[in-house]
Structure formats: structure tokens, C-alpha cells
Amino acid sequence: MSDDTIRLVTIGRIFRRRWRLLAIVAVVGALVGYGASLLFPPRYTTSASVLLPGAWESRELLTQTEIATSSVVLDRAAATLGWTGVSGSELRDRVSAKAADGNIIKISGTADTPERAQRLSDRVAQEFVTFATRIVGDTTDSDAAAELEALRKKVAQTNRGITDLANAADPGQTVESVQARTELEQLRTALQEAMEKLEEAGPATNKANMVVMGPAARPTGEAPPTRMQLMVAGALLFFLLAVIGHLTAARMSRRLRTEPEIAAALRSTLLGTVDVPGGRLAHRPEDGRPRAWIRRLLGVDTRWDIPTPRTSGDEAGRRIRYRRVCARLREQLPAPRRLLVVVPDGDEIARRAAVQLVAEAGSDPSPSSSNGGDPMLRVVGVSVSRPLVPDRDTESGALVVLSAGSRTAGELTGIAEACADARHEVVGIVVAGAVRARPTRSAGRSPHHATPALAVGDDARGGSV
Structure with a gap:
């Protein structure tokens, strides 16, 4: 990882x-x-508001919202609507209720058309008011009703007592008798008014007067x-x-990105790093098959998890790196010999670097040339899934060229084992990296200094100098 x-x-x-x-x-x-x-067909939602007059506590409002979506109310609404295949249990998923400010219960209905959503909300609101009003009337506290009836009887008894007192009072026209009868009549009037207000202010009567605040609005847009x-x-x-x-x-990538890790997986020595001009295009393998064309179309034929290529120096600076690799390779070998340049399949950067390395090995103007300097190199591509290296014939060694972050340790170990099976010793490793080339000048350039544009496949050779 x-x-x-x-x-x-x-x-x-x-x-x-x-x-x-x-x-x-x-x-x-x-x-x-x-x-x-x-x-999921389109759904439309609208709401009908029910006003609950009087003083209501929050828990009482919550109870009313539960009543509005109860099975009794929904079953009655479904029976009244008469929609085919729609029962009260199905309406439970389409109807919701919540308490709003001002003792208002909002009943929302959802249906497949605006008209049905409007009818559903209005019908559930009406059934809720009817059912809740009946509940309030039926659940009036019997003790309170008995006390109220007893109070009426006491008030009637008091009125009779007042009448008896008024009749027993001095029928004369004295000031005291007139004043006594007047006070008794005022007491009778006050008792009657108190009883009327008590009956009008009864909690059951007040809370039973629920009102539907108009029909639900027809929805104009779909519900989310x-x-x-x-x-x-x-x-x-x-x-x-x-x-x-x-x-x-x-x-989760297991690709090796550092030179020490690559050298450890191949169990050989790192000879150096080289640059390959071309930037992002250097990561793109050349393949004309339809599958490769689709990969290029989608942009998945190139690696995305590699850093942006840095800007390289001029071509002379890049060639110096290749010459240094060739010099280190000469130092590794006791005598010039033929070597295989092993390149993993699909690694376009490594393939270009191998071609350039072959060209540099064959054009190195070293004084030690005349078949006594650089080894002769031949580029071979090796599949990483089933690595197979040509048997030892005229070549007696392998130089592995690859780009950083392109292969896992297991794949590189497989290449090393394939070289060992073919009796090739891995004499060194070259790591290639893509760079962005600066504009070059064409004047003063000899033809043999140009980088080969195409790979020469399995027959790419570099002669000794």
C-alpha cells in the first residue's frame, strides 16, 4: 500500500x-x-390545514397529529374516496401530519396526480375533524359532568332559597325591604350568568370546534x-x-517507485537514471487494436498517478546521462560482450530509453572503441504476466530498463527469475523517467545525434566502438 x-x-x-x-x-x-x-412514477404533494381553537399543549398537539394519521381516519378516508386498489394501510405511506405554529395541524397527502393529491388531503382533513370532534365529545370526563350537574342543582336550590327569602321579606315599601329584595335578585342574576359562562367555557366544548382552513392547494410541481x-x-x-x-x-498500489526498491527486487545494481522526452505522451503505448483505441479515447491508456513530468534540459544533457550509463556498464563488465536489453511490455518510457541507449552504445566516439569498448545490445520485450527471456546464445547477460512506478516487486522478481532461467545474469538496471523537452534548434545538428523515432524491436543492436 x-x-x-x-x-x-x-x-x-x-x-x-x-x-x-x-x-x-x-x-x-x-x-x-x-x-x-x-x-418510481412522479408524485405530487399538497397540504390541508386544520385549526384547533383554544389552549393546547405541545403533547396534545402531538396526539392530534397521531390521530390524523391513525388507521381509523385513513380507513374512513379510503372508503370515502373509493379509489380502486387503495386501502387505508396504503394511505399510511402517502399521508403525514405535523403541528405548526398557532395550533394548526398540517395534513399532507401524496398521490400520482395533482387532483388526487388535493382530494386526498382534503378528505383526510375532514375525516380527522369528524373523528377528533367525536372523540372529544365521547371522552368528556364523567366526574366533571357529574360535578357540573350537581352544581346546577345547587344553583337551582339556591335560586329557590332566594325566592323564599324574597317572599318572606317584609312586603312593605320600606327602604330596607326594597334593598333586600334588590340584592337577592342581583344574586340570582349573577348565579345564572356564572352558570352560562361555565357551560360555554367548558374545555370539551371549546376543543371540539376544530375547523378546516379551506381546501388544499393543487400542487404545480412534482414532489422530490x-x-x-x-x-x-x-x-x-x-x-x-x-x-x-x-x-x-x-x-493500494504496490508498484515500486524508488530506485533502491527496484534494485532490491531485481537483485542487481542500479547503473543510473535517464530521461525520455515526450512528457505525458511517453506513457502511451503504441497499439492499433480496437481495445487500445477505446483506452486512448477514454484516456486510461496513460498513468494518472505519476507526477507531472519536469522540464528537461537540452538534448546534450540528456545524452550525457546515457553515456554515463554506458560508462558504468563498461565498468561492470570485465570484457565487452553481447547483452540483452530487457524491457517490460507496455512500458513505453522504458522502450524509448532502451532504443536511445542502444543508439548511444553504438555511436559512442570513445577512444577505446574498435570492438573493445561498449557491449553490443539487443532490445527484447518481456511480458510481465508470463515473463520469458531468450535463451543464452550469443548474448551472455541482461540489462533491465524500466520506468519508476510501473511494476510491482512480484513482477520484477518474475523478470529476474526469467533471466536466471535463460542463464542470463542481470548485470545492471536503468530507470527511465519522462520529461518535457524544451524546443530544440535544428541548426548544427548531425544526423547521427538524433534520437531514433521508432523502436527497432527484438533486433535493435548497438555495435561496439
Whole structure:
């Protein structure tokens, strides 16, 4: 697993180098969202408001919302609507209720058309008011009713007592008698008014006067999730999954990126590193098959998890690196001999570097030439899945050329074992890296200094100087 920190530059590199693939994945996600919208028909939602006059506590309002969505209310609403195949249990998923400010219960209904949604909300609201009013009337506290009836009897008894007192009072027209009768009549009037107000202010009577605040509004738009929302959600989901997949693959990558790790896997010595001009295009293998064309179209034929190639110096500076590798190779060998330049298949950077190395080995103007300097080199491609190196014939050794971060330790170990099976000693390793070449001047350049444009395959040779 790679321990590199996932940074914003990594995300930006994914967007920049995989934008075609990400765009296609997002389109596929949008199509999946569209398909999901076909499975779920459009729904429309509207609400009807019911006013609960009087003083209500929050828990009482919560109880009323539960009553509004109870099976009794929904069954009555389904029976009244008479929709085919729609029962009260099915309406439970389509009807909801919540308490709003001002003692208002909002009853929302969802249906497949605006008209049915409006009818559903209005009908459930009406059934709720009817059922809740009956509950309030039926559940009036019997003790309170008995006390109220006893109070009426006491008031009637008091009125009779007042009448008896008034009749027993001095029938004369004295001031005291007139004043006594007046006070008794005032007491009778006050008792009657108190009883009337007590009956009018009864909690059951007050709370039973629920009112539906007009018909529900006909919805003009679909209820979420709409088809467009499903398409956008599908595109975003697939896009994020693609990005996360890239990050996970890079995090779990076992490709070797450092020269010591590569040298340890091949059990040989690192001779040096060389530069290959071409930048991002250097990572692209040349293959005319339809599958390769599709990979190029999607932009997945190149590595995205490699850093942006740095700007290289001039060609002379790059050739110096190749000459130094050839010099170290001469130092490794006791005498000039023929060597195989082993390049893993699909590693375009390494292939170009091997061709350039063969050219430098054959054109090195060293004074020690005349078949006594650089070894003769032949480039061979080796499959990493089933590595097979030509048997030892005229060549007696192998030089492995590869790019950093292209192969795992197991793959490199397989190449080393294939060389050993063919009785080739791995005399050295060359690591190639892609760079961005600066504009070059064509004047004053001899033809043999130019880098070969094409690989020469298995027959690429460099003569000794």
C-alpha cells in the first residue's frame, strides 16, 4: 500500500488526466438515475390545514397529529374516496401530519396526480375533524359532568332559597325591604350568568370546534425526488465513486517507485537514471487494436498517478546521462560482450530509453572503441504476466530498463527469475523517467545525434566502438 498523502493536487491530477472517463461515468450515472425515475412514477404533494381553537399543549398537539394519521381516519378516508386498489394501510405511506405554529395541524397527502393529491388531503382533513370532534365529545370526563350537574342543582336550590327569602321579606315599601329584595335578585342574576359562562367555557366544548382552513392547494410541481434530481444524484454518485476508486487504487498500489526498491527486487545494481522526452505522451503505448483505441479515447491508456513530468534540459544533457550509463556498464563488465536489453511490455518510457541507449552504445566516439569498448545490445520485450527471456546464445547477460512506478516487486522478481532461467545474469538496471523537452534548434545538428523515432524491436543492436 502506498503511504503517500492524498492531497488536493492528487485530486486535480485525476480531474486533469481522467476527465474523459469521469465525464462518461457521470453520464452513465445520470442514465441510471433516469432509469430509476421510470421505476418510481412522479408524485405530487399538497397540504390541508386544520385549526384547533383554544389552549393546547405541545403533547396534545402531538396526539392530534397521531390521530390524523391513525388507521381509523385513513380507513374512513379510503372508503370515502373509493379509489380502486387503495386501502387505508396504503394511505399510511402517502399521508403525514405535523403541528405548526398557532395550533394548526398540517395534513399532507401524496398521490400520482395533482387532483388526487388535493382530494386526498382534503378528505383526510375532514375525516380527522369528524373523528377528533367525536372523540372529544365521547371522552368528556364523567366526574366533571357529574360535578357540573350537581352544581346546577345547587344553583337551582339556591335560586329557590332566594325566592323564599324574597317572599318572606317584609312586603312593605320600606327602604330596607326594597334593598333586600334588590340584592337577592342581583344574586340570582349573577348565579345564572356564572352558570352560562361555565357551560360555554367548558374545555370539551371549546376543543371540539376544530375547523378546516379551506381546501388544499393543487400542487404545480412534482414532489422530490424528481426525475431531474434522480439524474443529478446518479451523476454525482457515479462521479464520486470513480474518484474514490482512483484514490483507492493508488492507495493500494504496490508498484515500486524508488530506485533502491527496484534494485532490491531485481537483485542487481542500479547503473543510473535517464530521461525520455515526450512528457505525458511517453506513457502511451503504441497499439492499433480496437481495445487500445477505446483506452486512448477514454484516456486510461496513460498513468494518472505519476507526477507531472519536469522540464528537461537540452538534448546534450540528456545524452550525457546515457553515456554515463554506458560508462558504468563498461565498468561492470570485465570484457565487452553481447547483452540483452530487457524491457517490460507496455512500458513505453522504458522502450524509448532502451532504443536511445542502444543508439548511444553504438555511436559512442570513445577512444577505446574498435570492438573493445561498449557491449553490443539487443532490445527484447518481456511480458510481465508470463515473463520469458531468450535463451543464452550469443548474448551472455541482461540489462533491465524500466520506468519508476510501473511494476510491482512480484513482477520484477518474475523478470529476474526469467533471466536466471535463460542463464542470463542481470548485470545492471536503468530507470527511465519522462520529461518535457524544451524546443530544440535544428541548426548544427548531425544526423547521427538524433534520437531514433521508432523502436527497432527484438533486433535493435548497438555495435561496439
